[in-house]
Amino acid sequence: MCFALSPGASAAVGSVNQVSGTTVNDFTNPVTYIVKAADGSTQNWTVTVSVAARSAKAITAFSLAEQTVAATINATTHTIAIEVAHGTNLNGLVSTFALSTGASAAVGSVNQVSGTTVNDFTNPVTYIVKAADGSTQNWTVTVSVKTILSSAATLTSTIGTVSIGGTVNETIKNIPNGTTLAVFKAAITPAAKATFEVYESNGVTAATTLVTGVKVIVTAEDGTSKVTYTVTVNSAPPSGGGGVTVPTDAKVSSTDGRLTIPTGYTGEVSLDNAIIVTVPADAADKELIITIEKVTDTVKLLANNEVLVTAIYEVLKNIPGDLQKAATITFTFDPASLKSNQRAAIFYYDETKKSWLETTGSQISGNHILVTVNRFTKFAVFAVSQSTNVPTYPTIKLIDIAGHWSESAIFQALRNGIVTGYPDGTFKPNHTVTRAEFTVMLMKALKSQEATGEASVLAFADATKIGTWAKDAIAQALQAGYITGYEDGTFRPDAQITRAEMAVMVARALGLSLQGNVSTDFADDRDIPVWAKASVAAMKQFGFMGGKGSNKFDPNVMTTRVEAVSVSESAWQQVNNKVEEILFNR
Numbered sequence: 283m284c285f286a287l288s289p290g291a292s293a294a295v296g297s298v299n300q301v302s303g304t305t306v307n308d309f310t311n312p313v314t315y316i317v318k319a320a321d322g323s324t325q326n327w328t329v330t331v332s333v334a335a336r337s338a339k340a341i342t343a344f345s346l347a348e349q350t351v352a353a354t355i356n357a358t359t360h361t362i363a364i365e366v367a368h369g370t371n372l373n374g375l376v377s378t379f380a381l382s383t384g385a386s387a388a389v390g391s392v393n394q395v396s397g398t399t400v401n402d403f404t405n406p407v408t409y410i411v412k413a414a415d416g417s418t419q420n421w422t423v424t425v426s427v428k429t430i431l432s433s434a435a436t437l438t439s440t441i442g443t444v445s446i447g448g449t450v451n452e453t454i455k456n457i458p459n460g461t462t463l464a465v466f467k468a469a470i471t472p473a474a475k476a477t478f479e480v481y482e483s484n485g486v487t488a489a490t491t492l493v494t495g496v497k498v499i500v501t502a503e504d505g506t507s508k509v510t511y512t513v514t515v516n517s518a519p520p521s522g523g524g525g526v527t528v529p530t531d532a533k534v535s536s537t538d539g540r541l542t543i544p545t546g547y548t549g550e551v552s553l554d555n556a557i558i559v560t561v562p563a564d565a566a567d568k569e570l571i572i573t574i575e576k577v578t579d580t581v582k583l584l585a586n587n588e589v590l591v592t593a594i595y596e597v598l599k600n601i602p603g604d605l606q607k608a609a610t611i612t613f614t615f616d617p618a619s620l621k622s623n624q625r626a627a628i629f630y631y632d633e634t635k636k637s638w639l640e641t642t643g644s645q646i647s648g649n650h651i652l653v654t655v656n657r658f659t660k661f662a663v664f665a666v667s668q669s670t671n672v673p674t675y676p677t678i679k680l681i682d683i684a685g686h687w688s689e690s691a692i693f694q695a696l697r698n699g700i701v702t703g704y705p706d707g708t709f710k711p712n713h714t715v716t717r718a719e720f721t722v723m724l725m726k727a728l729k730s731q732e733a734t735g736e737a738s739v740l741a742f743a744d745a746t747k748i749g750t751w752a753k754d755a756i757a758q759a760l761q762a763g764y765i766t767g768y769e770d771g772t773f774r775p776d777a778q779i780t781r782a783e784m785a786v787m788v789a790r791a792l793g794l795s796l797q798g799n800v801s802t803d804f805a806d807d808r809d810i811p812v813w814a815k816a817s818v819a820a821m822k823q824f825g826f827m828g829g830k831g832s833n834k835f836d837p838n839v840m841t842t843r844v845e846a847v848s849v850s851e852s853a854w855q856q857v858n859n860k861v862e863e864i865l866f867n868r
Contacts, residue, residue, distance in 0.1 A: 283307065283329075290320030292731040338382030339413035341421050345378045350428050362423045368430045372403040373812065375425065384414030404812050407862070424808075427799055431504035434473035440534045440541065441469040444511070454498065455514040455671065456530055461544060462494040464570060466513075468542035469534065475503035485510065532563070557595045559612040571600035577660060578825055583631065587695060588638060589665040591615045591626050593855050597658040604656045612652040613663045624665040628653045631660035638664070682708045685812040690843045695847045698854050700726045711844035718752040718775035720784060720846050723763060725755040728791055742773040749775070753754040764791045769783065781845070782814035782837035786825055788849055789817035796820055804835040811837060826852045 283510070284303045286294055293300040294316045295307055295602060307313050309331035318324045323669060344353045344362050353364035368370070378397045381387060387394040388410045389401055401407050403425035412418045442457040453568040457466065463480065472478045483495040498511040507710045534543055543549035543561055545568060553559040553574040553762060560665050562570065577583065584590070599605075615626055628651060629638040641653045641661075650665060656820050675838040680703050692709060700723055702710045715723075748756060752775060759765045764787050767773045774852045789796065796816035801807055803822075811819055821827040826849055 285315075287317060288319065291317055293317050302786070315386040334816065335413070335415035336382065336384045337413050337415045337417055339385050339407065339411040339417060339419040340382045341379055341387070341411060342382065343378075343380035344423065344845060345377055346425070347378075348375065349392045351417055360419060360421045362421060363426070363428050364423070364512040365428050365814055370427055372425055372427065375403050376400055377423070379409075381411060382413065385411055387411050391454040405576065405808055406507055422688075429799075429801075431502070431505050432473070432475055433502045433507040435476055435500040435502040435507045437472045437478060437498065437500050437509075439466075439470045439545075440536050442513075446677050450509050452509055452511045453514065454511045457492065457513060457515040458544075458547075459516045460574045461492055461515070462569075463489060465542050465544045466492050468571070470498065471538070472500050473502065475752055477501050477724055484628040501543070540548060541572050543570040543572065545569060553595065554593070556592060556614050558610075559597055559603070560612070562607045562609070565605045565607040565609060566599075566601060567606065568601060572658075573598045573712075581687060581690045583638075583660070584694075585636075587690060587693045588629075589624075590855075591619055591663040591665050594631075594660055594662040596660045599658055606658045608654040609658075610652055610654050611661055612650055612659075614650055615663050617649055620665055623667060626663050627666045629662055629664050630655070631662075633659065638662075640664075640666070680707060680709045682713060684846075686711055686738070688848060691851055692844065698727070698851070700850050700854060701843070709843065712842050714778045714840040715843055715846045716776050717765070717773070717779050717783075718748060718756065718848075719785070720779050720841065721759050722752050722755040723846055723850040724787060724791060725758050727850040730862075741771075744773060747775055748773060759787075762791070778840040779840050779846075781827070781841055782811055782818065784841050784846065784849060785821045785837075786814050788826060788853055789820050792824075792826075792853060794820040794824060802835065803833075804829055805833040806835055808836070809837055810835060821849075 283305075285293070285300075286302065295305075295313055298305065300307075300315065309329070312328050312330045315327040315329060316324050317327055320539070340357060341362065342356065344355060344364065345364055346353075348366040348370045350365050350367055353362050355362050359657065366375075370722070376397060376399065377394075379387070379394075380396070389399075389407055392399065394409065403423070406422050406424045409421040409423060410418055411421055414435055436446075436452075436670060439454060440459060442454045445453045445455075467480060470478060478498055478500040479488065480492075481497045483497065485497050485499065489496045492513070492515060494513065494515045496513045498513065500509045500511070502508070532544075532546065533548045533550070534541060537552050539551065539553035541549050541551035543565075546563055548563045549561040549572065550558060550572070551561075551572050551574060554576060557574060557783045559572060559574060574822075575598070577596055580590075580594055583594060592613050611628065613628060617626070621627060626644075626646060628641045628644050630637050630641055631637075641655065643846070644653045680692070683692055686692070691697065692701075692711065696703070710867060756765070756775070794817070797819070798816060800816055800819045802810060802815060802819045804810070804818075807815075815836060818827070820836065822835075827835075830839070
């Protein structure tokens with residue numbers, strides 16, 4: 283220690299004389315310096331040394347029992363990323379961690395104990411690390427679930443007969459003679475996320491022609507699982523004068539809205555169990571590729587508020603000009619949706635005139651309506667007035683939706699009885715929707731029958747808050763399992779419904795196929811609650827709901843009336859586009 287004394291004075295600690303900057307002392311406890319003046323008098327001085335508190339506030343180690351690999355700790359960004367095994371429930375994990383000496387950690391107001399405290403890691407968790415000196419640093423811990431890649435390596439084909447033996451060596455037989463390699467490849471659909479390639483008989487060299495013995499090798503998403511299909515092409519029949527003879531019953535078909543039709547073949551392609559396009563043989567003098575796409579953005583196409591009976595579909599082909607032989611378009615529709623003074627008619631969209639025109643020669647049989655055409659465009663079935671022979675237009679008028687991007691959809695929902703306006707002539711498209719209000723909309727869209735569920739509604743602790751206008755719909759939804767109450771025994775009819783809650787209700791109501799541990803591919807996927815993620819993914823896959831901008835779903839944002847109408851109208855269309863199984867098994 284360095285020190286200075288009065289002139290002529292000296293210092294000692296015990297019997298040891300002190301020399302400034304030289305003498306070593308133990309300051310673990312207070313040290314007494316005896317300062318002696320030049321006249322021999324003394325004065326004791328007590329020196330107390332304390333150590334400043336540490337400022338370090340790092341998480342130096344972090345682990346979970348369920349982890350698949352060691353956590354990645356970034357001391358610069360103060361983040362921790364860790365992956366856990368597939369199927370792990372992120373709600374209720376216990377972390378083991380180490381901190382800087384003297385530091386402590388908390389999540390919110392809960393102090394954390396390594397190896398003991400339970401946290402919900404469904405969303406990123408912020409650990410607040412407090413140093414010994416009182417300063418803090420936030421550390422964000424993100425836990426992801428390991429994705430299991432599919433091992434499915436099978437295929438289907440609209441050409442030939444595919445064996446289903448469940449082995450790694452299968453066959454595709456009965457390939458019509460003369461089928462080109464390109465047509466054959468276009469007819470193949472591998473398992474989800476799998477890929478395929480066609481090789482010569484050695485299974486190594488890429489094939490350039492389609493002959494007996496070539497191999498189709500399907501590789502699963504996991505990159506290792508494979509199934510090899512050996513191809514058998516039918517022998518060429520006697521043709522008399524040479525060339526290839528196509529069997530008179532040669533037909534290809536598809537139900538996914540896309541079909542490649544070889545020359546001389548008939549073809550049948552359908553989509554959504556709602557529309558079928560049948561193409562006769564020799565409709566074109568070259569290979570024909572037909573696609574059907576459901577039109578989702580219908581606002582500009584329904585400028586006159588035409589009344590749709592079905593969805594709008596666009597039919598396209600790969601070659602220009604008219605077909606050499608007319609194709610048949612068949613729609614499935616619900617006759618009960620028509621009023622007494624209406625009939626169903628197929629209309630096509632004239633891209634030049636930007637208007638809908640009725641096709642001629644439509645034929646109706648039960649819930650099917652068909653027409654023959656020699657060119658493709660957008661088609662739909664409209665409700666037509668029996669007296670005026672033009673699409674029926676609504677007489678509804680609302681003062682606050684003119685020019686709104688969803689004006690047409692709102693009118694369609696009004697006509698379908700899904701929703702109503704307010705007594706003052708407004709619709710209030712941007713107002714939020716309550717649980718009771720959306721339940722009523724959804725059940726109207728599903729055309730549910732009256733329920734006898736008064737008792738189930740009255741069982742809620744807040745049953746008196748459920749309006750008479752909503753009780754029947756809520757009873758229907760409860761009985762069907764589309765919606766439930768809360769753990770405290772309440773229903774909360776006036777609580778605003780979030781987009782995530784709406785997605786779950788509609789997915790249940792439509793019976794959509796839900797997959798566990800699925801990613802929605804939205805930018806805010808981590809913000810989507812676990813209980814809603816599968817439903818959100820399904821709603822996105824089937825086109826019933828999308829993002830709100832920047833590819834974000836905004837699961838916790840309250841649903842607006844216009845959003846509720848759009849989703850309910852989609853549910854209505856889904857219900858009305860159902861088709862009899864016999865039509866597709868003929």
